[in-house]
Amino acid sequence: MRVYYILPILIGIIGTAVSFSAYFTYKNFEDRKAHQEILSGNKETITNIQRHINENLNVIHILKAFYDASSNVTRADFQIFTAPLLEANPDIQALEWVPKVTHAQRDAFKQQAIQDGYTHYEIIEPDLENGGFKVSERRDVYYPVYYLEPYEGNEKVLGLDPPFNEPRTLAIKQATETGEITSTTSLILTQETKQQKAVLIFNPVYKGTAPLIDIEDRHNRLSGLILMALRISDTVNYVLARDLSIPKGVTVTDITDPRNPSLLFKNAENIAGSGLSSSNIVDVAGRDWQITVYPVDAAAPPFMSRRSELVFVIGMALNFFIIYIIFQLIHRRRIIENIVAQRTKEVQELSNAMEKTVEGVSVVNTQGQYIYTNEAFNQITGYTAQELIGRSWLTIIHPSHMEQIDAARQSMMQTGKATEETLGMRKDGSTFDMGVSLISKFDEQNQFIGNFCFMSDISLRKSTENYLKQANEELEEFAYRTSHDLRSPLVSSISLLELAETAIKDNNTDMAVESIRHTHRALTKLDKLVQDILALTKTKNIDEEDTPVDIAAMVEDSLMKHSHMANFNRLQIRKDFRYLAPLKLKHSRITLIIGNLVSNAIKYQDLSETISYIEISTYQDDADFVFCVKDNGLGIAQEHHKKLFKMFQRFHNKVSFGSGLGLYMMKKSADIMGGEIIFEPLEKGSSFKLIIPINKKDRS
């Protein structure tokens, strides 16, 4: 695996760990917070319940105070006094006045009750045999319900004094004897319709203001008891209904006797466990109530909060996003690295190629000065890079071509590119044909910042081109002329022979002889032409070694060969061989040249001259061997000088029977020997010079 990927993987692992850690930390924090909220909620509920119970107990205290303050409390008084208390504490099932009535007082009490408006008042007790209620049996003391508020819903208990209700009896006894507010154990109210548990809370009221001495005194002076019937569920529900927080479960248990706890109220199972439940023990009129509060639904808010999961998901998402970005960056970086590497390689290759190429490459700045030249450029021009850099790019252009090349640069400025063939000049002043390509350089802002100059020495190509062009022209000329010049004497000969035949038949001997003479002449001309063409073919094809030559001997030989020609004998021959050093030349070439010059001098004598001469000389001119032939012959008219050395050129008629190839062949031969033939018209006659450069080796 590439080292690139270690970083994102590491970050991925760390990121995941951080996400998990954040998740757990946050979850822990949330849980604890939720826990505390629940517990504080629980406590608040407990406090509320406790406070309300105290409020209810307060009602009893207030009533007692009322009784203590009044000598006689009538039913109306009771009714008026309790109304606002009941209104303020609507969970109180009933507030009652239970007077202590001895048997002796029973009838008077009953009459009093009827007078008070309870028209059918009777002290009653539960009828255990028949069900319902019956008038109480005779007892020493009765504790009947007398004043009863609210009356509605509690009618059943009016006058009730249940003798076998042990909790009631015990509570009355305890309250009387202690003078304390006293609650019963839990019981089911007589007026109850559902089996809801309730308590009766008594508060004794004694007659007189003197201090109570003892239990007996308390019994004797007891005038009655204030009773509050409290259904526990009503009280708890009343508090819970006003609790605006989440639903809660509440359990109330009477634990006054720890061995025998009595469940007073329970509205839901505690499924949250002890960790989330709170409890407190409340003293309710002498009894110990344990109130326990707990959440009803463990899944309910704040447990519903998914914030910790959200933190984890966001953490992971952020993590993946960062990893993705890093991957992207790595990916891009690798792409860019690859591109850079590739480009660098390309540039390197290009740069190498530029340095190694046979073409001259240079870079020129906006001022037209070299700022770079490659090897080939330096080799072609003969300068070094140091010499060229900073110099005008025109340094390598021959002064005669400055204008042309300047125009090319202008054209490049406009079109971005220019190509030109021009004349270059090397450091040593020598010239060469130069091909130049100029290409503009632009920067990113498309601003002209100079140009490339590609350059090559095209001398060879140029000379080859010229040579080919010339050769081609010659070939065309050759084909044209041979087709004509070969055919012409043949056609003539055929006609002449026909003429001769006819003349012989007609016995016209003169005509026949003349025709045959003409035929002979025509065929001789043809023969000469064919010979010259063959010689020319040789001239072009033979690749011959240089051999030592004796010019004087060769001239003698040539004169001998041409001695049979007409008017040879009237020609004065002058010889002046001053070049005496050994000489190496191509034998057949020099023979051809000597032969042609000699024969031309013989052929083109001016017969009107008294003395015709031919002057043959050799000498050395500087580093050149010169072979010169002069005559005072017919010469060559000025207008023909240009065509002198071309193929099939004849400049004389009547006297001429040349093929027109002689001078052409001489020129070719001179070329092959690396020299040249120069014609110089004389005032009378002509002068031909063969000039051949000789190297040191030949001169020595």
Add this chain to the structure above:
Amino acid sequence: MKLETVMVIDDSEEDQFLSKVTIQSYDKNIKILQAHDGKDALEILATLDKQPDVIFLDINMPIMNGHEFLSIYSAHKEPSAVVIMLTSSDQKIDRDRSQAYACVKQYLIKPLKKEDLVMISNL
């Protein structure tokens, strides 16, 4: 056209001879002027009071060839003679170049025949 005087411009003596024999065999009375090249011909023509009726003109000649002759001859004065090309060259370029001149009426390939002279006299 009545043929009284004709000029033959040709550097080849053989062809001059042949043309002369053919012309004379057609009509002995025709006067024949001989020139060996264009320059020679122009010089002769310049000396004549009466221009020839027909000029037979070869193309390949030294000093001044047929084409050069035509360019001077047709430019210098109103050509009074009919020019008949008489050459051994059957090249299209020679044909086209010579027939571009109004005075050139025919392009004949050597040798000259009697029928050619008949045809010319009927021009």
